[in-house]
Every structure is written in structure tokens, then in C-alpha cells.
Amino acid sequence: MNGPIVQPRVPAVPLLAVEDLRIGFGAHQPVSGVGFDVREGETLAIVGESGSGKSLTALSIMGLLPSSARIAPGSSIRFEGREISALSVKDARALRGGSIGMIFQEPMTCLNPVMTIGDQVAEALRQHQPLTRKAAKARAVELLDLVRIPDPHRRVADYPHQLSGGMRQRVMIAIAVACGPRLLIADEPTTALDVTIQAQVLDLIDRLRRELSMAVLLITHDLGVVAQWADRVVVMYAGRKVEQGEPDPLFARPLHPYTQGLLTASPRLDDNFHYSDGPLNEIPGSISSVAGQVGCAFAPRCAHACTACRETIPVLHHLTDGRQVACPVLITEEHRVAAFHR
């Protein structure tokens, strides 16, 4: 990057503040105490084990949880300072698609199979802006072009099943940014995309972020993407935040044993390792072993677990460099002192 490095201004009230978020289905509580801030104009990434509650967290911000889900009392989600965890259906609808846009993990589940993509983008526009049918249609073509759907004039008339997986994802992006949101939640936005389009889409999201001074909450499992695009990253495991920090120091020196396992599990492009040479590193066990367990959810899979880990849920330590980690074991003495004096 060129030019002087400008320190972003940190406004007093973050754009989005999630605190002690708990989401349950009956006795099952897949999100059990998650908190983070998203500042204006920044990209915050969430990574974590499959099933750790990333999508549910995103859906709760959008007011789109399944009807069987309950947000527990004491949970808080504030957007521009206003509590939005218990909005009426009408207010929630006004917020989403307007001030908050979302790109969903599985595009097919959110696109209407019997409506052309052009009509779907136009409808998203007309829900929040007073546009004529014709103007909305023209704007839809522009938006499809913006997300690089080839031949948008022709493609507006296509139905979702006529598009490839990657094109459907780009249509979702067009719908999400149609009304110029303040916050874009992107749940695995590039999972269905190949590397060239992935780079273009992330570049596009980042350009929109700068041009519309929009913040981005990016859920992804691609650590290369996090390193390249995120300002800060939250690591989740079994419904909780286990670590948070800036990508470079976090990847260089992960402090939570789960983050460490995640980093060694990644097949690296630069080494010529092949399946015929042997299996990939895995973190032994699975997240499903959590059920009914007290203490740290990662303990059954953790090489460092001690008695205390199996008895009490580790508190989140705040370290000097903005790092947060929910593990007492691997924090050094120097860190402890820093945490104490905070």
C-alpha cells in the first residue's frame, strides 16, 4: 500500500456492539456468550469451527433467526447505539436490507427459485427506495454488472438454477449492497467462488467498504482471506469467543490452543505436501464432544488442558496489544501482569 498510514479514528460508540449474546434451541445453547464490536468502516472477521455458532450470530444481528430460536435475556446487540435484539418484525425488516445488508452462506436457500434474478434485485431496491419499476430494473442491471455477472442485460432474465454456484453468490451480493448499507454481514461470501473471482469479490466488497464507508463483518474459514482483508479477527469455538486480535500477530503467535490447531491444520500452498506423503494434521476429536460438558469446551481435545480447564469456563483475558484470549494456560507471565494492570 502507498501513502502514509492513517490511524483510523475510533468513535466512542461502535457501529455494532454485541454483548454476552446467547442463543438457544430449548436446552441446547449453540451460542453461549459472544461479544465483539464492529467499528465504523472496519472489516472484522469471524473464524471458527464448523458449528461454533458463526451463522447464528450473524442471523441474530439481522433479526433472521429461525422461529424456534430464543435470544436469552441479558444478551445485547446494539446498532448505532440502539438495541436491536428485540425489534418488532416491521422494524427489523426496515433495518435489514436498508442499514444492514447480508450475504448468506448458501445462496440457493435465499434466492427465490421462481423469480428472475433481475426481479429479485429490483424488488430489494423497491422495498427501501421509492423507485419506479423501470428505474429499479435499470439499477438492477447496473448492480449485476457491479458484481461482475457477465452479460448482465441478458442474465437479468435468468432464474437462479440457470446460474453457476459462484454467480448465485454474486447475485446475493448485489442484493445485499443494493441500498448502500452501513454494515455488510458476509457469511462465507467466497466459499462458492474460485480464486480469481474470490479476489474480485473481496476487492469489490472492500471497495464498497471504502466508498460507502460501510463496515464489514466477514465470516470465513479461509485464513488467507482473513490475513489479507481483515482489520481484526475473532476466533470462535463451541458458541464462545476464544481469541481476538489483529490478524498478523494472531497468526504469527496464536495463544489459544484451538487457534494453534487451526493454523497447523491448514494445507499450505507453499509446501509440496501430498496425500501420498501422509495425512494432514488434524485436531483430534470433534466439537460434538462438547455436549453436557463443564469447563472449557475445547478441553477434551486440548493437549494443554489442566484440572482447572475441566472445571470452570476460562475467562477472557485482555492483553496489552488488544489481544483477548480465553485460555489461562498459554498466557505468559508478562501477559498476566499486563492483564492485571489493565
Added chain:
Amino acid sequence: MSLLSIADLSTHFRLPNGALRALDGVSLDLQAEETLGIVGESGCGKSTLGKTILRLVQPTSGSIRFAGEDVTTVPTRKLAQFRRRAQMVFQDPFASLNPRHTIRKILTDPLVVHGIGDKPERARRVEDIVQRVGLDAGALDRYPHEFSGGQRQRVGIARALILEPDLVICDEPVSALDLSIQAQTLNLLSRMKADLNLSYIFISHDLSVVRYFTDRVLVMYLGRVVESAPTRALWSAPRHPYTRALMDAVPDPARRRHAAPIKGDLPSPQDVPTGCRFHPRCPLATEICTRVEPTLDRLGDGHSAACHHA
């Protein structure tokens, strides 16, 4: 004898505004126990290739031979036999799982359809496979919508493997999974391959995964194969300019927010460029590239590329 042999396969979709050439003259051979990777840009026809091979989509022309038998035009009743031996893991797991069926039913049905085992045997197999893909037994009595994206993808993998087929076409099988589950899943797929002598066609846009997991790779561009090579050879010496561009586009933690190295977009398969299909975006293109379509030429050592200047 190859397990699967495809010659000049094309799948064109007829649309009101003209034909869409999703797959346009693809040939390939897959040996038993081989893993063939398919890479290429979104919309280049990878899923269509997979679905056409399994006859989920009807080819426009060309032939598909499986274990020596022509399956291009087999009647529906014989198709069932073929599908027992050749399975697919679908790209969009949610769209391919019946929302009204429990995971137990989703996994038991293929066994029932193909008359495999008695009731206790089926139950045993179903419990074994969910555990192997890393879901707990409690998952069996839940419905697809109660799972996360990555968990659903593992249900799709379990459904494909439960019949112990010879060939599995995996369409982005790990792209929805976090890295530790990716590693577990790839290790599972390679153990299953060794246990069952499986062959895979492995569609993925994650080049690091393809490099680790495949023996040979086909690079597709706009419905065609532009390069084919043993995996190691492709990484040490990619020959087609498109392959090189793909490799350059991989996000690299060392480079922050760089621009995409490949300019422009995949043209519409309804409007295929003349000559070499890649010429409008190619840094090496010359006059001949705009007129003459390059053929897939052998370059030695099992490496071939379709480029006038490779």
C-alpha cells in the same frame, strides 16, 4: 482399462435467447483409484461436467464409458446400477437434502433403494458413517435445517460414501468447512479411498487443497479443458497462461489487498469468443489466437495444454 472414459462430451442448455454451451467437447480418462482434480473459474462448467457424467443432466453429444460400458444412453432402469457405483457430493448441500427427512432417513434411503443389508445392518452402517464424517449419533434424528453449513456438507459426504461406490464426484466437498474439519474430511476421503479402492473426481476452487489431494488435474475454461497434467508437474511448471493466472490469484498472507491478477471476466457461454476462448483476457495473445482455436496438445510426461504459445 480406465474406470471412466469420456470422449468429446458437450452439454448445451437451450435457453429462450439461444444455446448456452456449458460443456463444450471435454475428453478425459480416469484410472481406478486415481483422483482427478477439476479447477477453473466460476461458471466454466465444472458442476455441469460432474452432473453430466452421472447423467443427472443429459449430454448434447459425446460419450461416457464407465467400467467398459457405455452409459451415455443407458435406459433408466440400468441407470440405478450405475448410480450405485458412481455417486456425487453436491456443491449446495442444502438444496440437495430433503428438508422433510431426518438425517437417518436421508442416509438409510440409498441402502433401501439398492436393497443393501437388513434393518440392523443398515442401522449399523448409518451409525458408522455419521461417526466417520465427524457428526455425533444425536445428529441422526435431526433435520437438515438444524445443522450448520459445514455439518450439512458432511451429511452430503456421508450419503455419497454409504453405498461404498467405485467413483465419487466431489463438487466442492470441503469449501464450506473450516480448516480443521477440512483436514479431517480430506483425511477421511483418503482413508475411504484406500479402504474401498475409490476413484475421485474432485472439483474445487481451492488450489492448495487440489494440490494436496489429487494425482492429476484438469484446468477448465469456458466449457473446455485448457490444460491437463500430473499434479506435481502442474505446480512446478504450469504451461497455459490461464493456469498461471489462476495460481497467481491465490490469496497470500504476505500480500495485503492486492488487485486480482487476471483482468476481465469469464465471457458468457452463450457468446463464446472466436479462436482461443481465453484470448480477450490473455497477456500472451497474438493475431493467430483471435482466429484459430488451439487444440489440447501433448507436451510430454502426461502434460498437455491448449495454447498457441505454451
